[in-house]
Amino acid sequence: xAEQIVKSVVEKAVMKEARMAASLxxxxxxxxxxxxxxxxxxxxxxxxxxxxxRSNPNRNSAxxxxxxxxxxxxxEKACPKTVxxxxxxxxxxxxxxxxxxxxxxxVLLGRRDSRSASLSGSNNNIPAPNSTLQTLITKFKxxxxxxxxxxxxxxxxxxxxxxxxxxxxxxxxxxxxGQPDFTLEKSFYSRLISGCPKSGGDNNxxxxxxxxxxxxxxxxxxxxxxxxxxxxxxxxxxxKGQGKTMETVKAYxxxxxxxxKQFAESMVKMGNIGPLxxxxxxxxxxxxxxxx
Numbered sequence: 125x126a127e128q129i130v131k132s133v134v135e136k137a138v139m140k141e142a143r144m145a146a147s148l149x150x151x152x153x154x155x156x157x158x159x160x161x162x163x164x165x166x167x168x169x170x171x172x173x174x175x176x177x178r179s180n181p182n183r184n185s186a187x188x189x190x191x192x193x194x195x196x197x198x199x200e201k202a203c204p205k206t207v208x209x210x211x212x213x214x215x216x217x218x219x220x221x222x223x224x225x226x227x228x229x230x231v232l233l234g235r236r237d238s239r240s241a242s243l244s245g246s247n248n249n250i251p252a253p254n255s256t257l258q259t260l261i262t263k264f265k266x267x268x269x270x271x272x273x274x275x276x277x278x279x280x281x282x283x284x285x286x287x288x289x290x291x292x293x294x295x296x297x298x299x300x301x302g303q304p305d306f307t308l309e310k311s312f313y314s315r316l317i318s319g320c321p322k323s324g325g326d327n328n329x330x331x332x333x334x335x336x337x338x339x340x341x342x343x344x345x346x347x348x349x350x351x352x353x354x355x356x357x358x359x360x361x362x363x364k365g366q367g368k369t370m371e372t373v374k375a376y377x378x379x380x381x382x383x384x385k386q387f388a389e390s391m392v393k394m395g396n397i398g399p400l401x402x403x404x405x406x407x408x409x410x411x412x413x414x415x416x
Contacts, residue, residue: 126207127215127231129198134219137191142338145220146284147188152217153280153394154182155210157267158245160398162238163209165246166192166411172240173414179246184327185287189412192216196411209411210235214395221387224283226340229388232396236405239414253290257360257369267397273390275361275372279383281332281354282344288320288328291355296322298356307363309351316354330354342380345373 137144155165158176165182166189169175176182177189192212199207214231222228251263264274295317298305304313312334319328331337332354333344344358353359362373376383406415 126199126203126211129202130195130212130215131219133191133195133198134216135223137188137194138220138223142224143283143285144188144191145224145338145340146280146332147186148191148213148216148220149280150284151186151188151192152213153277154186154246154250155213156394156397157249157263158242159238159240160400161210161214161235161395162398162400162405163213163235163408163411164238164241166209166213167238167241167414168412170413174241174243176241176243176246179243179250181246181250181252185290188216192411196409200409205407205409208235208237208405208407210237210399212411217391217395221280221340221391224338224340227384227388229392232392234399234401236400236402237408237411237414238400238405251357253286254293254356255360256356257364260357260360261369267394269390269393271368272372272386273393275369275376276383276386276390277394278358278361279342279344279376279387281358282336282340282342283338284332285329285337286332286354287326288330289326291316291330292320292322294356294359295320305356305359307351307359312350312352332358340384342376342383345377345383348373349377 165176167173195212211233218228218231251260294305334352335343348362361369
């Protein structure tokens, strides 16, 4: 029943705006990489809490909080104080993928909600769009996720959009020498600079997957083979990748089913990062605030 309620609200939100699927999926990722999957990201500023929403990875870009609020309101009517906000994020992520054409997975439930947030953890643990491959590997390894998980989970960029400010460096000053990133395919580069000027337009959006931006498929990986990865972190997996990441990108580009299967497995693994269970944490009534 609880999962059906989550599915219903997410379905309406994604029908209204297809981009919301990627936004909800991203919330789960940004939550799990900070203190574990404990809904700490959802907490607003309060007397004792500095919200993770203020961090560089989340400020002006994390979205979908209103959809989570709607889900929580419906769940509280049906089964009060039973379903945690952390579990809502996990289920919402799966439903977003399925609604976009991906395959589902069993979401392990029973997470409880944190009574704290970590602004520094959010700033330090979540990879930045211009991270190098080694930084990506290190940050994923700190969460007990390996290079296969890194490539598979990066495949979430097969849906959604990114702000100009997240990839401008690649267009105009990749190495600090006023030159673009020459791994970018020429027509793709021309298209990007038309929507992302050297200054201004920070919030102009470009699709992360040029070919099928609302469909959860393997075109993200095919794009990487063609020099059409939007973010530096995308292109690093292949153009600057070594060994496993490069070979994994090739494998997923050739075999979409292999990618979807591994993505589901890696999402289960990510959803199991440091959950609060048993008597730890609490089950919030309002996802934005701890119980008083």
